[in-house]
Amino acid sequence: MYASLSLKPALDAIGTAIDQRFDKLLPIPADPRRRLVEAMRYAAMGGGKRMRPLLVVASCDLFHVDKERALRTAIATECVHVYSLVHDDLPCMDDDDTRRGKPTLHKAFDEATAVLAGDALQALAFEVLADEATHEDPYVRAELVLELARASGPTGMAGGQMMDLVAEGETFDLPTTTRLQQLKTGALIGFAIEAGAIMGKASADNRVKLRGYARDLGLAFQIADDLLDVEGDSGRTGKAVRKDAGAGKATFVSLLGIERARKQAEMLIDQAIGHLHGFGQSADLLRAIARFAIERDR
Amino acid sequence: MYASLSLKPALDAIGTAIDQRFDKLLPIPADPRRRLVEAMRYAAMGGGKRMRPLLVVASCDLFHVDKERALRTAIATECVHVYSLVHDDLPCMDDDDTRRGKPTLHKAFDEATAVLAGDALQALAFEVLADEATHEDPYVRAELVLELARASGPTGMAGGQMMDLVAEGETFDLPTTTRLQQLKTGALIGFAIEAGAIMGKASADNRVKLRGYARDLGLAFQIADDLLDVEGDSGRTGKAVRKDAGAGKATFVSLLGIERARKQAEMLIDQAIGHLHGFGQSADLLRAIARFAIERDR
Incomplete structure (x- = not known):
């Protein structure tokens, strides 16, 4: 479905699809919970590049997963x-x-x-995955929940965020910074890409390839983010820039310098695309996403 | 397993069992995530009445669910x-x-x-439930996740907490206060009791009975909490008291008065116990919990 699109139309299509699904999932209640749901909608709708949802549907496309089901996992x-x-x-x-x-x-x-809205959005993610509308096979639903929970918890994003807080007080070396980023952003990107393999019941061989792609992409994505923080313009990125240097945090850029960081990101993207060898044209969108990851607006 | 114990030994046994399981589930990592896991352990271990875990194992006992599996759902x-x-x-x-x-x-x-520790504890709950150690049948695991996610999200606890925040600015009537409490505390108590029915694949009939028990117990529990807030002693409850009146919030006590609130709680407990008719001795612990709910330390 999405695999046949080039990147720009695919990003537009996923943006619209995700907003429509959030609109349906989050009807505004006629009681004092209204404010909570309005806040969830404010945070979730009408913004963001929708990179992770696009990765979910692109990986699902490799294994011919039903589009609506793929979108539910993308929403989660x-x-x-x-x-x-x-x-x-x-x-x-x-x-x-x-x-x-x-x-x-x-x-x-x-x-x-x-x-509260953050808490409720986390709960909603698991509610969506565990519902049989997401997959007819309960084993698949349970596996999706397990992997997303790991990506969100102490061995994933929350663990990476804790390392990031500690990083304000000490200077991490390159291996520790790499580990931090693998947890903070890599774990969820890894889930997004593995989701297609889980839903499509991919072979062990294909899972290994996708894991390699996810690992390299996640790291390249973070290096690109660090470069944006140094070189970016908040008017175009839509968020504050030059926060890391201000906080004295070690980043790939502070550890490697701008040029080496950029080279490293490009090398990782080549490597990520290399893992997709054997998937043919059905992986063209994943290849385009990888290239886009290091060419975002500065 | 627990059903044969009277209340005090059951509360002691579940307290020890829950601390042991948290200790195993939360090993302290040898990296900067250490602080996160220490915080999770600080919040989760060595305190609390463990009322919800006891409800889980007591309801699991009705249907002869394996003790270790019941404890995993209790931990979640x-x-x-x-x-x-x-x-x-x-x-x-x-x-x-x-x-x-x-x-x-x-x-x-x-x-x-x-x-972060709160976020990570929520993720951990779903990670525990979705793991096959919790139940061999993936359908059961997915159903546990679905119901716990509902109890935690906007249609459950988070929704109730939002209503509670709004309650500081307006005065709710009795039906709205009842709805607030059904979401804020009732939803999770309801999950704890339904967990046994899900894991034990109970008949529709038995599920209806347990839902009735849960609804009445949850409300009685909250009325007892409101009474504790008015009459309690923070040295014995272990938390601040007389917060509700200070915040100008409507509670069952402010709406009904102390005496009618106490009578209402007693009536609800009788009704809760009535729903257990037909379960025989195996429900004695659930009966004892119900009585305890309104006889806690003042």
Whole structure:
């Protein structure tokens, strides 16, 4: 479905599809919970590149997974991504005022609502995955839940975020920074790509290839993010820039320098694309996403 | 296993069992994630009445569910309960300094760690449930995840907590207060009790009975909590008291008065126990829990 599109139309199509699905999933209740659901919609809808949802549907396309089912897993993945952004932006965490080109959730609503909306988005992710509308085989549903929970918890994103907090007080070396980023952003990107393999019951061989692609892409993506933080323009990225240097955090750029960091990202992307050998044209979208990951707006 | 115990030994046994399982589930990593896991252990271990875990194992006992599997679901339920306490205690929410007789997590650590530890505990709950160690049948695992996610999200605990925040600005009537409490505390208590029916593949008839028990118990439990807030002693409850009146919130006690609230709780407990008719001696522990719910330390 999406695999036949080139990158720009695919990004547009997934953006529209994700917003439509969130709109259906989050009807506004006629009671005081209204404010919570409005906050969830504010955070989840109408913004973001939808990179992780696109990775889910692109990997699902490799194995001919039903489009609506793929979109449910894409929504669940985006729920976890969005909840992490909402909580990371809180005053006690990164204290950011702008996200996806608009005020952060705690600025537009309030801190308590932001904490709750993040919590509720995480719960919603698992509710969506465990529902039989996502896959007829309960074994697949349970495996999706297990892998997404690992990507979100102490051995995934939350663990990486903790390392990031500690990084403000000490200077990490390159292996520790790599580990931090593999947890903080790599784990969820890894889930997005593995989701297609789980839903499509891919062979062990194909899973290994996709895991290789995910590992390299995740790291390249983070290096590109670090480069954006140094070279970017907040008007175009839609969020604050030059935060890392201000916080004294080690990044790939501070450890490697701009030029070596850029070379490293390009090398990783070549390597990521190399893992897709054997998938033929059905992996063209995954290849395009990999190239896009290091060519985003500066 | 637990059903043959009377209440006090059952509470002691579940307390020990839950701490042992958390200790195994949360090994302290030898990297900067250490602080996150220490915070999760601080919040989850060595305190609390473990009422929800006891409800899980007591309902599992009705259907002869394997003890270790029942304990995994009990741990998942407690993870969700503990994450909600950690987030509710945050300065931007209820701003509490004491919980389970010790400093709240954000006081003992810091706010950012408390946000992350809560997030990670929620993820851990679903990771535990989706693992095949919890049940050999993936359909059961997926159903447990679905129901716990509903109990935690906007149609459950998070929705109730949002109503509670709104309640500080307006005065709710009795039906709205009842709805608030059914979401805020009733949903998770309902999951704890339904867990046995899901794991034991109970008949539709038995599920209806347990749902009735859960609904009445949850409400009685909350009325008892409101009474404790008015009449309690923080040295014995281990948390702040007389917060509701200070915040101007409607509670069952402010709406009904102390005497009618107490009568209502007693009536609900009789009704809850009535739903257990037909389960015989195997439900004695559930009966004892119901009586205990309104006889806690004042």
